[in-house]
Amino acid sequence: MHLKKLIDFRSDTVTLPSKEMLQNIQNATLGDDVYGEDGAVSELQDYTAKLLGKEAALFFPSGTQSNLTAILSHCQRGDEVLIGKSYHTNVYEARGASVLGGVGICPIETSDSGSMNIEDMLDQIKDDDPHYAVTKLLCLENTFSGRVQPQSELDELAKAAHSNNLKVHLDGARLFNAHIHSGLTMKQLTKSFDSVSICLSKGLGSPVGSLLVADKPTINRAHRLRKMLGGGMRQVGVIASCGMYALENNIQRLQVDHDNAKLLASGLASIEELSIEFSESQTNMVFVNCPDSHRVGLEKFLFEKEIIVSNLERGRLVCHLGIEEKDILFVIDTFKDYFK
Ligand SMILES: Cc1ncc(COP(=O)(O)O)c(C=O)c1O
Missing domain, CATH: 3.40.640.10 (Type I PLP-dependent aspartate aminotransferase-like (Major domain))
Known part of the structure; x- marks a missing residue:
């Protein structure tokens, strides 16, 4: 399979x-x-x-x-x-x-x-x-x-x-x-x-x-x-x-995760309905706040595109070695598609 x-x-x-x-x-x-x-x-x-x-x-x-x-x-x-x-x-x-x-x-x-x-x-x-x-x-x-x-x-x-x-x-x-x-x-x-x-x-x-x-x-x-x-x-x-x-x-490659988190944070920050905690992501985590009215719908929409997030109340998105830059770009586009 x-x-x-x-x-x-x-x-x-x-x-x-x-x-x-x-x-x-x-x-x-x-x-x-x-x-x-x-x-x-x-x-x-x-x-x-x-x-x-x-x-x-x-x-x-x-x-x-x-x-x-x-x-x-x-x-x-x-x-x-x-x-x-x-x-x-x-x-x-x-x-x-x-x-x-x-x-x-x-x-x-x-x-x-x-x-x-x-x-x-x-x-x-x-x-x-x-x-x-x-x-x-x-x-x-x-x-x-x-x-x-x-x-x-x-x-x-x-x-x-x-x-x-x-x-x-x-x-x-x-x-x-x-x-x-x-x-x-x-x-x-x-x-x-x-x-x-x-x-x-x-x-x-x-x-x-x-x-x-x-x-x-x-x-x-x-x-x-x-x-x-x-x-x-x-x-x-x-x-x-x-x-x-x-x-x-795998120590030095953590920089890739940090760069991906920055990219994700700046991409999601451009979506009006979302707010990102902390002015700049420092390491591999991004915290995104999503309005209550969109939470369930957005999580479902993301899941259908094979993107998993734990919950979007104070959504913690963690970058790691299983996620590449092209995935981040796809995820940002998917978030944007949802709010279009
Ligand atoms: C900051 C911190 N400390 C300790 C732990 C505990 O590690 P473990 O899950 O291996 O017990 C975690 C796990 O996520 C953590 O995030």
Whole structure:
């Protein structure tokens, strides 16, 4: 059966591995990673730790498990973590840190573009008083909704947290997009943080996988916690080798996704009925607001042309390696056809 290629804007997680990526599996040195014997996993962990300028790295099946493990590595039961109110770790990770680790979550207001005010953060660090939980950790996110957080602001937040004896974790699920947009090295982007989680299964196009990087003692604690969470995997070089391919081949090409997102944003901005959030798309995401009266009709019209969007209430359109420039031009024309 011949399946037509869908233009799927729901997320950069929908990409399929390329032939070359799959070929990497054939050449991978496999072993039982619970015994520390999978060569492909060890290679990926060492490579990532070096790339991000930290002592050690640990491979995870998902960003959610990597973030959760990071929080549990830094906090004990009864401790508290400060997290941006709209950040993924606060909203979309099922409160795993509280449910499984007994760690309280204190959400901090953030702006639409994801920045956290330093005073708001400092206000929530609790005094050493038996009435309060012990504030142990600050969790930040970069990129947030496709926005690259100003590095000086992140560094200042981390510095302020550190001077109050907090550790700082960064959810860097799309940190490679920040690297491409800002021109900062991965080491510059991670320097201020005690631990960083990155995802291989988003813009980098790997089917599965995330890594946590930190110093050795933190990764040693994370290793035990990962086992406890059921994340110890066996011949997992099968997927780690895809991740290695992604790191070696798919970082620079993120610029293509960023260019496509800019093209899409400017094309859709020319349609009177639509409004685009943020003056300029920075990475691979475009947010489009569509009037209620058109939403269902437009989604259906797009779907008939094999274009998938998640919903157009605050429509997030995500560009990725499965979408080419010619697709973007077709999509802009299709939107225009609908409103003609
Ligand atoms: C910012 C951010 N952090 C973490 C995650 C969690 O990653 P995973 O879906 O691999 O659990 C996601 C997933 O979309 C994300 O967007």
